[in-house]
Amino acid sequence: MHEPVKFHFNVDGENFSSAGEASVMVKKKLRQLGFPPDVMRRVSIAMYEGEINMVIHADGGSADVTVEDEYIEIVLADKGPGIPNIDLAMQEGYSTARDNIRALGFGAGMGLPNMKKYTDYMHIDTEVGVGTTITMRVNI
Amino acid sequence: MKEYKHSVSLDVSKCKGCTACLKRCPTEAIRIRDGHAVIHSARCIDCGECIRVCSHKAKKATHDPLDKMAEFSFKIALPAPALYGQFDNMDNIGYIIEGLHKMGFDKVFEVARAAELVSAYTRSYLKRDDIPKPVISSACPVISRLISMNYPFLCENIIPLLPPIEVAANIAREEAMEEHPDLKPEDIGVFFISPCPAKVSYVKNGVAGERNAVDYVLSVRDVYFQLIDVMKRIDEPAESTEAGMIGIGWASTGGESSAIFNEHYLAADGIENCIRVLEQIDNEGINNLEYVELNACSGGCVGGAMTVANPYIAQARLQSLKRYLPVSPNRPERDGYIPDAAFSPEMVEYNPYNRLSNNRSEAMRMMAEIESICECLPGTDCGSCGAPTCMAFAEDIVKGETNADECTVNMRMLFHEYLNKRKEGVPADAFPADKIIKRTTPESGDKQ
Numbered sequence: 001m002h003e004p005v006k007f008h009f010n011v012d013g014e015n016f017s018s019a020g021e022a023s024v025m026v027k028k029k030l031r032q033l034g035f036p037p038d039v040m041r042r043v044s045i046a047m048y049e050g051e052i053n054m055v056i057h058a059d060g061g062s063a064d065v066t067v068e069d070e071y072i073e074i075v076l077a078d079k080g081p082g083i084p085n086i087d088l089a090m091q092e093g094y095s096t097a098r099d100n101i102r103a104l105g106f107g108a109g110m111g112l113p114n115m116k117k118y119t120d121y122m123h124i125d126t127e128v129g130v131g132t133t134i135t136m137r138v139n140i
Numbered sequence: 141m142k143e144y145k146h147s148v149s150l151d152v153s154k155c156k157g158c159t160a161c162l163k164r165c166p167t168e169a170i171r172i173r174d175g176h177a178v179i180h181s182a183r184c185i186d187c188g189e190c191i192r193v194c195s196h197k198a199k200k201a202t203h204d205p206l207d208k209m210a211e212f213s214f215k216i217a218l219p220a221p222a223l224y225g226q227f228d229n230m231d232n233i234g235y236i237i238e239g240l241h242k243m244g245f246d247k248v249f250e251v252a253r254a255a256e257l258v259s260a261y262t263r264s265y266l267k268r269d270d271i272p273k274p275v276i277s278s279a280c281p282v283i284s285r286l287i288s289m290n291y292p293f294l295c296e297n298i299i300p301l302l303p304p305i306e307v308a309a310n311i312a313r314e315e316a317m318e319e320h321p322d323l324k325p326e327d328i329g330v331f332f333i334s335p336c337p338a339k340v341s342y343v344k345n346g347v348a349g350e351r352n353a354v355d356y357v358l359s360v361r362d363v364y365f366q367l368i369d370v371m372k373r374i375d376e377p378a379e380s381t382e383a384g385m386i387g388i389g390w391a392s393t394g395g396e397s398s399a400i401f402n403e404h405y406l407a408a409d410g411i412e413n414c415i416r417v418l419e420q421i422d423n424e425g426i427n428n429l430e431y432v433e434l435n436a437c438s439g440g441c442v443g444g445a446m447t448v449a450n451p452y453i454a455q456a457r458l459q460s461l462k463r464y465l466p467v468s469p470n471r472p473e474r475d476g477y478i479p480d481a482a483f484s485p486e487m488v489e490y491n492p493y494n495r496l497s498n499n500r501s502e503a504m505r506m507m508a509e510i511e512s513i514c515e516c517l518p519g520t521d522c523g524s525c526g527a528p529t530c531m532a533f534a535e536d537i538v539k540g541e542t543n544a545d546e547c548t549v550n551m552r553m554l555f556h557e558y559l560n561k562r563k564e565g566v567p568a569d570a571f572p573a574d575k576i577i578k579r580t581t582p583e584s585g586d587k588q
Contacts, residue, residue, distance in 0.1 A: 005507045024419055032535075033503045034495045037292035041422075048423045067504060 005033075005067040011051050011076075013060025022063050023048040033067065035140070042118040042138045043072050049111045050076040050134055056097055056106060057081065058132065071120070071137045082128035090116065144285075147202045147340035148186050152176050154198035159523035161190035161199060166411045167289070167493075171536070172526035182493045185289070186338040187282045187411050187436045188445030201337035201446050204356035206366065209244055212329030212355075214320065216312045217245040218305065221252040221383070221391035222335040222441040223360050224461055225454030227368070233388075233461060234377030241379075242370040243363075245331070247316055252387030254308035256470035259386050259399035261301055261478045266400060266430055272297045274406070274421065274429040277396060279303045281342040282436035283414060284488050291422050292490035297432075302347075302484050304390065305332055305339060309353035310481065329355045333363050335391075335444030336437060348486035359446035386468040392455040393440035397433040399468070404430040410438045496539070510534045518549040 007029060009022035027044040047063065054061040058080020066073045083089050090112050097107025116122050121137040155176040162170045162177065169183035170190060177190075177198070191199040209215050217240045224233050240248045258279075266275060276297045278284055287294050302310075309330050316328055332354045334340060340357040381388075389395025397405040406429055408417045414434040420426060437443035439451025447454065472479070496503040510531070517530040525546040527533035536542045545551060 003504075003508055005504050005511065007511070020419075020423065023423065028494075029507065031290070031492055032494050032496045033507055034492075034498065034500060037490065041293060045423060067507075 004069075007065045009063040009065075011054050011060045011063055011078075013055055013058065016055055019052050019055040020048050022051055026065050029065075030067075030072075039072070039138060039140060043074065046115045046118045046136050046138065047074050047076075049114045050074065050136070052106060053111045054078045054080070061131075069140075071139045074119075074136045074138075075133065076136075077131065077133040079131040082130055082132055083124065083126045084128050086124055086126065144181065144184075145341060145344040146179070146181060146184050146186055147337040147344065148179065148184060148188060148191060149200050149202050150177055150179060151198045151200060154196050156196050156198075158196070159528075160193045160195060162523050162526070162528050164189045164193045165528065166415060167286075168528050168532050170528070171541070172523070173542075183289075185282050185285045185436075186336075186341045188337050189411060191337070191445040201340065201359065203334065203337070203340050203359045203362070203446065204331075206358060206362055208356045208358075209329065209331065213327045214247070214316060214323055214329070215245045216247045216249060216316060216328060216330045217243075217333060218249055218251050218308050218312060218330060218354065219333045219363075220305075220335050220339075220360065220441060221250070221255065221388045221458070222444060222447060222454065223333055223363065224381075224388060225391060225442050225458040226360060226364050226447060226449045227371075227457070230371075230457075231461070232377055233381035233383075234379045235371045235374055236367065237379040237381065238374055238377040239367045239371040240363075242374070243366050247312065247319075249308055249312035249315070250381060250383045250387065251304050251308045251332070252381070252383030252390060253470040254311060254387075255304040255390040255396070256384060256387040256399075256468045257307055257472060257482070258301060258304050259390075259396070259468065260472050260475075261482050262299060262431070263400055263402075264476045264478050265299060265301065266402070267476075274426070274432045275299050276432045277434065278484065278488075279390070279396060279433075280435050280441075281338040282336075282411070283434045285338075286411075286415070286436075287418065288488050288491050289493045291418055292492075294418065294422060295488045295490050297421075298488045300484050300487060301478070301482055303342075305342070306347070306353055307482060308332075313353060331355065332357045333360055334358065335360045335441045335447045337445055338436065347484065350485070360444070361446050361448050364448050381465065382469065384466045384468045384470070385462045387470065388458055388462040388465070391441050391458055392451070393433070393435050395440070397431060400431050402430055404428055405433065406431070407433040407435075409435040409440055409443070411436045496535075506538045509538045513537055513544070516550070517547060520549055522549065524548040 011022055012018055023044045026047055027040055030040045030043060054076060058078035061078030064075045088094055092113045093109040095107045095109035115136060119136040120139045123135045126132040157172045157175040162172055167183045167185055169180045171178050191201055224236060237248050278299050278301060284298060287298060312330060313328060317323060334357045343352045343354045343357050346352050386399045393409040394407040397407040408414050414436060439455060442454040443451035496506045513534040514531055519530050521529040525533045527536050537544055
């Protein structure tokens with residue numbers, strides 16, 4: 001048994017070009033901790049998608065990663081517009097991203113579906129006009 | 141895992157212990173210890189960034205000296221196409237081919253010729269439907285090593301074909317044996333003329349436990365100074381290049397990619413750009429991409445740390461040199477054919493290098509300690525402690541490679557505090573020396 005290791009990141013909503021950097025940092029940390037490639041990949045993809053979402057839709061937010069004995073937990077929290085219809089948002093291909101974001105290659109409507117696909121547990125806590133907190137876990 | 145042999149080395153007597161290379165190293169492989177740089181062998185990818193940035197000329201690319209030629213009765217030169225871009229006012233590659241003969245080489249085989257074959261094999265390989273895409277070039281050894289250390293899922297994307305240097309060496313040897321049946325294999329010495337130290341390492345480390353087909357690696361720079369001397373004495377060269385636009389194009393970024401005859405490629409150069417591209421491919425992929433050419437050096441191979449000319453000037457010269465050459469005079473026996481000998485006998489394997497500990501619990505304890513030490517550090521990433529960033533410094537402390545006192549920013553604060561306390565009349569021995577950075581070792585149980 002050991003204490004969980006925690007990492008905290010502020011995801012900057014102002015600077016689109018820095019989006020995705022927190023997931024790169026987490027990947028490096030997981031590599032140092034000796035996690036197998038598969039776990040590293042699932043955590044970093046789920047986190048990357050979430051990070052991009054926060055920048056596109058919510059002007060950024062925070063990302064907290066906790067390494068527990070049994071799983072790695074990622075909590076992404078923002079004070080953005082919230083998700084009015086979660087079922088619709090979870091459908092592959094559904095996207096509310098603006099054209100300028102799509103022009104960059106994002107907004108394909110795969111963000112939330114990928115986050116679900118690559119994690120073992122995902123919970124979305126959202127309120128329109130207040131914000132969204134997504135909790136994901138990848139089992140070790 | 142066997143120890144990787146490097147070709148970037150340090151002249152300790154010239155090193156001032158400044159932070160130039162420390163800050164530039166893309167894999168954080170350098171530390172300053174006892175007043176000079178130390179290269180961490182397991183982390184070094186031989187990219188040559190530290191050689192380029194060192195203003196004291198303390199970092200060197202080790203390569204083989206020209207007098208190694210004396211060891212063989214039959215000497216073969218394999219000039220990299222980047223060599224052709226080094227010479228000012230030279231309008232015919234024949235000068236170089238003939239110059240190499242005058243330098244004492246019995247045979248010259250242009251690596252650009254082998255590059256054209258590799259391009260043809262690559263086109264055939266890309267047509268297969270059972271391969272992971274995007275296919276990543278195997279030509280730059282720095283990139284292959286970087287992928288093996290950091291990107292487990294991209295190892296299988298590296299094209300399993302031998303790079304042009306190896307193909308050239310094999311063909312040149314075979315040709316020499318055919319042309320001179322009395323030669324014994326050990327009589328033949330194959331010398332690659334290299335623009336970069338990474339190719340030196342590539343040769344030194346061999347392939348799949350076997351010796352490389354190249355015997356020694358000379359630097360473009362050494363050969364350049366010999367060549368300008370002999371080339372002056374050639375009026376009109378009788379020899380000419382046997383390579384075409386494609387082969388010579390491999391010397392600079394984009395040349396290799398343009399030879400796949402398909403617009404779905406990405407060509408990047410400069411190690412930082414290459415890392416960003418790899419991160420993106422690893423994270424979410426890049427849509428509709430078939431082929432990726434990554435060159436650690438800016439400009440491509442012409443930007444290697446053992447060249448003479450500026451990479452962009454060299455590239456401009458190559459553009460005019462290849463202008464009226466045929467597209468690709470070197471082709472495989474038949475279209476779509478890849479000989480077995482063109483495949484690499486070993487695949488790139490994942491070899492993570494910066495694991496804190498093989499024991500997960502221990503690694504987690506160390507990571508927690510690193511995070512808590514990092515919070516007490518100034519975050520200036522000044523490098524004075526000998527580590528490239530405050531985070532790297534915290535890692536070094538926890539690994540026991542350095543100690544917290546090396547942080548000059550914190551030490552200065554501590555010193556001022558000490559002086560103030562002394563002014564107030566506090567006795568010197570009452571002042572705790574380890575006040576700034578509390579180490580959260582299990583013994584102290586000081587966890588926050």
